[in-house]
Amino acid sequence: MKVIIGQGSCGVATGAKKTAAEFEKQIAEKNLDAVVDITGCVGTCYLEPIVDVYDDNGEMTRYVKVQPDKVAEIVDNHLANGKAVTDMAISEEDQQFIEKQERVVLRNCGIINPENIEEYIAVDGYKAIEKVVTSMTPEEVIEEIKISGLRGRGGAGFPTWFKWNACRQSPGTEKYMVCNADEGDPGAFMDRSVLEGDPHSLLEGMAIAGYAMGASEGVIYCRAEYPLAIHRLEIAMAQAREKGFLGKNLFGSGFDFDIRIKAGAGAFVCGEETALIASLEGERGMPRLKPPFPAAKGYWQKPTDINNVETLANVPWILYNGGAAFGAMGTEKSKGTKVFALAGKIKKGGLVEVPMGLPLKDVIYGIGGGIKDDKEFKAVQMGGPSGGCIPAHLIDTPVDYENITKTGAIVGSGGMIVMDETTCMVDMARYFLDFTRKESCGKCNYCRIGTKRMLEILERITNGEGKDGDIELLEELALKIKDGSLCGLGQTAPNPVLTTIKYFRNEYEDHIYKKKCTAKSCKALIRFDITDACKGCTLCSKKCPVGAISGEVKGMHVIDQDKCVKCGRCLESCKFNAITVE
Amino acid sequence: MSEKVCCCGCNKDQQFTELAPVLDKYAAVPGSLITILQKAQDIYGYLSIDAINYISEATGIKPAKIYGVATFYSQFRLKPVGKYLIMLCKGTACHVNGADIIEEAISEHLGIKDGETTKDGLFTLNNVACLGCCSLAPVMMVKSADDDETYGNLTKDSVVQVLDEIRARG
Structure with a gap:
C-alpha cells in the first residue's frame, strides 16, 4: 500500500508534515506494509491536508482534512484491514471541483512525487524534448507553438512563438532562455504550484524553448518567498543532469542546455522584462525603455527570451500532443x-x-x-x-x-x-494603490508621485474626509499616470481605481457625500451600538480591549463612542445579537 | 586599507569568516551582488554597514551601490531581526479576509508595529506582499534559524495562541 500526502506550501501550512510524520510513526509501530510518499498540490487547497491511499491493486481513496489525530482511524481500518473509511473520504461534490477541470499545466500536480524524476518519466516526461531534439528543426518547433496559439500566461498574453522566433532571428550565438518565476501578483499562486508540484515539466519546457531559439543556457528567476519551490527545483535539476536530460549533448543530438536558479529578492516590478534582466545582473530592478527588446539585447546585452512558468509548463504537452490538440481548446483568439x-x-x-x-x-x-x-x-x-x-x-x-x-x-x-457584500470597493482600490505605491521603482515621476497622491486621496475618502471633486481628480491623475509611465507597473497601476469608479461610483459617492460605507468595513465611517436586546451578560465589556463598554450586570450596556476603536470584538462575543454596526 | 582593525579592536577579517567562502566563490562572477547579499543575510540575519563595506572591498563594487541595491529589494534588512521573523501576508486574498485585523492583534499582543522588534529580541513583525497560500487566507509565515512554519486561516485568537506557543518555546 502507498500513502501519498500533498505537500505543497498550502498543505504544509495546514499541517501535512505532521500528518505524514504520524503516518510514518504508526506504520512503523504497527509493522504494516505501507510506504509514505509526497506529492504536490492537487489544487483543492480548502481540503488540505489531503492524503491519497493506494491499494495494492492501484485503487485510490482520497482522504481530506486529515489532521494528525485522524491518522489512527485510517491506519487501523484502511492500511491494516483494507477497509476504506468512507466518511473521511472526499465527498462527491468536492470531487467535482477537480473533475470539472481540464488539466494541461497542472496535469501532474498532486499526482506525481515532484522529488522523483522516475515518476515524471513514467507519465511520458522528457519524451517531448527527446522528440524535439532528435526529429525536429527549431523552425518546426516554433511552427508547432504557432499552431497551438499559446500566448504568454504571465499577464500580457503576447504570442509565445513570436518571442521565440524574434530571439531565434537575432544575430549571435550566445543567447539566454529566462524563466520568469517571480510570481509577484498578490493573489496568484499557480506558478508556485507548478514549481513545487511538477518542476520537471518546467525544466523540459525550458529545454525545448532553448532548442527553438538557439540558447544553451537557461536561468530561472524565482521569488525568494518560495523557498520550497527553489528546493524542489534544485532537486529536479540535479536529477535531470544525472539522467542526461540537462547538460551536454542531449539525447545524442549535439544540443547542449543547462539551467541555473537566481533567487529574486522581493520586488514586484521585476516581473517586467527589462527590470528582471537588471535584477539578474545584480542591479536595482528598474525597467528601461524598449526597444531594444530583450529578444535583441537582453541579459548581458545578448538576445534573451523571457517566458512565464505556466507558459513553459504548457510547452512539453504541446510538443508531445501536437499544437492542434492544444489549439482545439479555448476560443478563437485565446487558445488552450x-x-x-x-x-x-x-x-x-x-x-x-x-x-x-x-x-x-x-x-x-x-x-x-x-x-x-x-x-x-x-x-x-x-x-x-x-x-x-x-x-x-x-x-x-x-x-x-x-x-x-x-x-x-x-x-x-x-x-x-x-x-x-462586506468588501468595500473604495478600500480595495486603496489597498492596490498602497501596493503599487510601495512597489513603484521610482524612475518615472508620474508613477512615483502620482500613485502616492492617488493613495492619499483614497485614504482621505476611506477616513471619511473625502471632498467634492475627489473622484474627478482621481480620474484625471489615473489617466496621466497611465500616459506618463515607462513600464507596465505604472501604466496599469490606476486600473483598480478606474474600474471601481466605473462600476461602483455610488460607493465612492456614499463615502464622500453621505460619509457612509455600505460594506461596513471602513472604520472611520461605522459605529457600534448596543440595542435593548442586551441581557447585561457583561461579556462584551470583558472582551473590549479599551474599556469602552460600561453597564451593570443584567442591565443594558453602553459603548462610549469616544473610546471605541471599532475592533469588532464586542460584536463577535455577543450571544444575543444585541450589537449593531451602522 | 592596510590596517584591518575595526574601531572596537576586533579583527575585521575574522568577524566575517563565514562570508569569506561565499565571496571566494562569487566575488569575481559578474551579476552576483544580490546572491552575495542574500548569503550574507542568511549568515548574519541582516546587512550591517560593516558587512556592506566588507563586501565592497572584496568585490570592488562601491558601498553606495551596494546600499542602493540592498534598499531596493524588500528582502534585505539593514537592522538586526528577532529570533522569530513574523512575515504577515498582506496579499489581496488575505486583505479581503481580514489581514489588517490579524496585524492589529499581533501589534497589540507583542507591542510592535510593522518592521519593529520586541524588546526581548524574540519577534520581528514584517508585512509581506503575498506568500501564495491564498486559499488559507489570512496567512503568516514564522521564520527562524531552524525552520519556516506557515500558519493559515488565522483569527484574532488563533494568532495570539500561536505567538504564545512560540514564546513558550523561547
Whole structure:
C-alpha cells in the first residue's frame, strides 16, 4: 500500500508534515506494509491536508482534512484491514471541483512525487524534448507553438512563438532562455504550484524553448518567498543532469542546455522584462525603455527570451500532443487552458484549470461552489494590482484575454479574488494603490508621485474626509499616470481605481457625500451600538480591549463612542445579537 | 586599507569568516551582488554597514551601490531581526479576509508595529506582499534559524495562541 500526502506550501501550512510524520510513526509501530510518499498540490487547497491511499491493486481513496489525530482511524481500518473509511473520504461534490477541470499545466500536480524524476518519466516526461531534439528543426518547433496559439500566461498574453522566433532571428550565438518565476501578483499562486508540484515539466519546457531559439543556457528567476519551490527545483535539476536530460549533448543530438536558479529578492516590478534582466545582473530592478527588446539585447546585452512558468509548463504537452490538440481548446483568439487561483470570499478556494472562454459564473459558482457563508456576490478582482474589479452583473463574461480586457480588468497571471457584500470597493482600490505605491521603482515621476497622491486621496475618502471633486481628480491623475509611465507597473497601476469608479461610483459617492460605507468595513465611517436586546451578560465589556463598554450586570450596556476603536470584538462575543454596526 | 582593525579592536577579517567562502566563490562572477547579499543575510540575519563595506572591498563594487541595491529589494534588512521573523501576508486574498485585523492583534499582543522588534529580541513583525497560500487566507509565515512554519486561516485568537506557543518555546 502507498500513502501519498500533498505537500505543497498550502498543505504544509495546514499541517501535512505532521500528518505524514504520524503516518510514518504508526506504520512503523504497527509493522504494516505501507510506504509514505509526497506529492504536490492537487489544487483543492480548502481540503488540505489531503492524503491519497493506494491499494495494492492501484485503487485510490482520497482522504481530506486529515489532521494528525485522524491518522489512527485510517491506519487501523484502511492500511491494516483494507477497509476504506468512507466518511473521511472526499465527498462527491468536492470531487467535482477537480473533475470539472481540464488539466494541461497542472496535469501532474498532486499526482506525481515532484522529488522523483522516475515518476515524471513514467507519465511520458522528457519524451517531448527527446522528440524535439532528435526529429525536429527549431523552425518546426516554433511552427508547432504557432499552431497551438499559446500566448504568454504571465499577464500580457503576447504570442509565445513570436518571442521565440524574434530571439531565434537575432544575430549571435550566445543567447539566454529566462524563466520568469517571480510570481509577484498578490493573489496568484499557480506558478508556485507548478514549481513545487511538477518542476520537471518546467525544466523540459525550458529545454525545448532553448532548442527553438538557439540558447544553451537557461536561468530561472524565482521569488525568494518560495523557498520550497527553489528546493524542489534544485532537486529536479540535479536529477535531470544525472539522467542526461540537462547538460551536454542531449539525447545524442549535439544540443547542449543547462539551467541555473537566481533567487529574486522581493520586488514586484521585476516581473517586467527589462527590470528582471537588471535584477539578474545584480542591479536595482528598474525597467528601461524598449526597444531594444530583450529578444535583441537582453541579459548581458545578448538576445534573451523571457517566458512565464505556466507558459513553459504548457510547452512539453504541446510538443508531445501536437499544437492542434492544444489549439482545439479555448476560443478563437485565446487558445488552450488557463489556471486560475480562486481565493477571497469563495467556498472552495484553490487552483482551477479550465479551457479559455468559460464564463466567469461557471468558474465561481460551478467549480468554486459560490460565495462563502452564502453571502451576496459583489465583484471579482482579476489581474492583481494591474487588473480591475468585475461587478456581479458581468458574471457571464467569458474568461479570455479579449473579453476580460473589455471589462477594464485583465486576465493577468490568473488571480481571481472573489468579493462579497462586506468588501468595500473604495478600500480595495486603496489597498492596490498602497501596493503599487510601495512597489513603484521610482524612475518615472508620474508613477512615483502620482500613485502616492492617488493613495492619499483614497485614504482621505476611506477616513471619511473625502471632498467634492475627489473622484474627478482621481480620474484625471489615473489617466496621466497611465500616459506618463515607462513600464507596465505604472501604466496599469490606476486600473483598480478606474474600474471601481466605473462600476461602483455610488460607493465612492456614499463615502464622500453621505460619509457612509455600505460594506461596513471602513472604520472611520461605522459605529457600534448596543440595542435593548442586551441581557447585561457583561461579556462584551470583558472582551473590549479599551474599556469602552460600561453597564451593570443584567442591565443594558453602553459603548462610549469616544473610546471605541471599532475592533469588532464586542460584536463577535455577543450571544444575543444585541450589537449593531451602522 | 592596510590596517584591518575595526574601531572596537576586533579583527575585521575574522568577524566575517563565514562570508569569506561565499565571496571566494562569487566575488569575481559578474551579476552576483544580490546572491552575495542574500548569503550574507542568511549568515548574519541582516546587512550591517560593516558587512556592506566588507563586501565592497572584496568585490570592488562601491558601498553606495551596494546600499542602493540592498534598499531596493524588500528582502534585505539593514537592522538586526528577532529570533522569530513574523512575515504577515498582506496579499489581496488575505486583505479581503481580514489581514489588517490579524496585524492589529499581533501589534497589540507583542507591542510592535510593522518592521519593529520586541524588546526581548524574540519577534520581528514584517508585512509581506503575498506568500501564495491564498486559499488559507489570512496567512503568516514564522521564520527562524531552524525552520519556516506557515500558519493559515488565522483569527484574532488563533494568532495570539500561536505567538504564545512560540514564546513558550523561547
